Amino acid sequence: MDLRPAGAPAPLISYRSAAGRWVLLATVLGSSLAFIDATVVNIALPAISEDLGGGAADLQWTVNGYALSLASLVLLGGSLGDRFGRKRVFLIGVGWFALASLLCGLAQSMEMLIAARVLQGIGGALLTPGALAILEASFAREDRARAIGAWSGLGGIGGALGPFLGGWLVEVGDWRLIFLINVPIAALVMLVAARHVPESRNPAAPRELDVAGVLTGAAGLGGLTYGFTAWPANGPGSPEVLIALLIGVAGLAAFVVTQRRSRHPMLPLGIFSARAFTGANLVTFLVYAANGGVFFLVVLNLQVVAGFSPLASGLALLPVTVLMLLLSARAGALGQRIGPRIPMTAGPLIAAAGLLWMSRIGPGASYWTDVLPPVIVFGLGLCLLVAPLTATALGSLDDMYAGVASGVNNAVARAAGLLSVAVLPLAAGIGTGNLTDPADLHPTYRNALMICAALMLAGAALAAALIPTHLAAHTPTDTPTPTDATRAHATTAARSADTPVRTYCDVAAPPVHPRHDA
Template sequence: MSDRASLNHARDQPHAFPAQASPCDDLAIRAQPAAGIPCRRKRLALGATILGSSMAFIDGSVVNVALPAIQTELGASVAAMQWVVNAYLLLLGSLVLVGGALGDKLGRRTVFVAGIVLFTAASAACGLAPEPAALIAARAVQGAGAALLVPSSLAIIGAVFDERERGRAIGTWAGFGAITSALGPVAGGWLVDAFSWRAIFYLNVPIAVVTVALALSSIPVSRGSSAAQRLDWPGALTAALGLGLLTYGLTLASSHGFTDEIVIGMIAGGLALCAAFVAIEARSQDPMMPLDVFHSRDFSGANLVTLLLYFGLGGALFFLPFTLIRAHGYTATQAGAALLPVPVVIGVLSRFTGGLAVRYGTRRLLTVGPVIAAAGFALLALPGWLDIDRARYWTSFFPALAVLGLGMTITVAPLTTAVMTSVATARTGVASGINNAVARIASLLAIAVLGIVFVWSHNAALSERLEQLNIPADLHREGQLAPDMMTGAHAVPAEIVAAQSDAIDAGLRAVALVSALCALLGAACAAVTIRGQQKPQSEQ
């Protein structure tokens, strides 16, 4: 199968749940297949990669539905709950490019197994965490483990399967990724309701044991052609520290405001380190993010669309389960099931929309898709749609999430095509890795920035509602702490409980509106920047 044929085949495959998988996850495969591997060993190796990457996909989505239960048991603040997710995304987004290079240098099987072991040890630590700080630290280690195992799992497919078989293997990997990411929140919600939030982390242990056994028995030892190049640790560490400071400063801003000296210092330090990262990459002989790929207008435009669209998506899907559970009385299982329209629509329609880019062009689809996604976000923000009981889910949340899923379905395939056709064939691995990291970082920043939108909108709506109810000043002050106090541990008057629920709805509406605006900006960027340029004839 030629590079172009491989691209076309992969483009038509169903993609994993968009909140966790970037549009280029299933294209970062740059390996020469090992000869003489029996078919049975190939199938076992593929099973190992599916199990390993599925753990990372599931943990990226299932934690959202467990956050209210975690908050209740550990007595954590909303800022701490943001960092339970952000610590994972920070290390994953910062180290995923280094993880791929490390697999080329030390051996893909070695790095894959090391990632599984690290991820599993961190999962056990998450399950045992006695306080929010310990859980956040363990989640960060989980992200580092995922940064090792995800790119290595993709490279293993390229090392095990030849060109004739690789397309089917990619499709199988992507299909299972879509299924596990879709069912993850439902299964995780059931574990939370039936046992404890700790069970979602303990579940990784038996899966990891099976995965390591399969990997050691079936995956051959292989290294990449770039094994001799140096790892860009200065760039990776600078990126991680810069994004960490920036995210921490934005998280503090929701409660301290932007005039606070610590907030200003954190944000300024984060921006300075991000600028230093760009300078390091410009001077490095082996940068993890070569800046010359951004000379392509299509590549820069596609990554800007990715940043804006996944920013809105990551933020909305973070606050949706919280709102459903806290404001509308959903169980964790019901909240996880409520999100199913997005991955189901993507899974069902991806095969039909995959070829539209050839017929209509990537720029047109990358303009239409985000506009439809923006309509889905906007439906979540319509007044009255959230003030309902669970019996009316099919006429409220379902249409909004289905429209959002349709917009993502139309967008993801041409976004992949735009990234992969905007650079020379030799740079497609780097291009897909950068786009992957951009999608992760977009979700990281979204949870911090939209957390400010959520908390400020919530507090404003709650103040107005309590004033209308003539609530005494002392209870009014208690109500202002509602995002941190919605743990069920305090006896709160019914009027305040109702006001808190309405205020949480108001916070979600504000987040949905910002997400819709980001999606529209993404459509505008696509219309301005994407030209549908092709590789030089010699590269095709």
């Protein structure tokens, strides 16, 4: 029987307790739903196209429908959890994700699948920021770093298993299983979370939500994505393309205006007065745009052009995930010791070399001689880059803005991947071709990988120019005044930082840290 007064916060739990293990299970499995979904769908694209039909634009929207709603709403998801309860919003997100996954698995047309993918992204935006916020709010101060480290490491293992699972399901079963398998996992997450995860919220969270920012940001990203995706089939002079691009540009302009005027903006523009923070996010945009193109096109090329099976294609990029799981913590320690500029400059250069090598993968390619060596080079470049990049994005501002900084960096990475999948096939010359036709895909793939390599080189140049040798944390003068709750969290974070955390950096986007000031 619970004898606590109504509204009293739940007692903090220990990492080694049974309660702590239950909370970890719920957050790891819940996060894995979104993490794995971001990788397995690419493996199933040829099978989806064969079953439901559709051209290049339909395959792009199968990926981007999810990415668009997730990128547009992930910051809002964190704010809703702070205001209405992190457990409550997390449970809603998991349930929403499960229902949308069921619709994806039952889709009878490309239009139905794309619509269900948009709904799936909304669920992902609600559950993704909630997992880390629950860990931060539930565990005792001395156990938080260990809990977050365990969540990160186990999430990395889940990310590594995702391509294998997706390829195996497509090969021995049906592409629909990659969505339907989410339903029982989500049911388990909801059962565990409902029974064992304590509720928490931020009492200092503002009552107002930045609805204008959400709507204008979504309109901007959606308009640009639709316009660039429709361009190859309709031409640049098509009214459909021109109107969509105009909506996109106007939406992003309106987003900037609303963020300047809002009392509680999702994106406080004053934080960009910190040069290192601005530089880190510009590098993030370029690097994750390249990553988005790579993970979209390489798996397609291996199946359609090189003749790999879905399982072999899914496993082809597994070394990247394994390398990041093993080396991210060491790369972060290196960046802390010598400063972020050198690894953030060298990492993209090495990754670009791997991409130029990977662009040569064609018909009859051998995994051991043509695929694995460049994949390892590319993965080593990401290992050297990603952890210092994430640390710089967070460390270039005062600790009290860590939640905002991480949320912005995550949103930038996801927006970059979204626009990359929309723009790259167009820039690489797909025209009215089909991404599942070897004759159309092979030259498009080669050109696109070269463009991705150029994006990496541009990221290296920006890092060399804008990232300092060593970080000096500061608070920009025109950022909002921190609340007492934010200051309290900064003190807690500083104390918790004494415990080392083994961090796994995902290739889809940096981890979302809880927003304590939202």
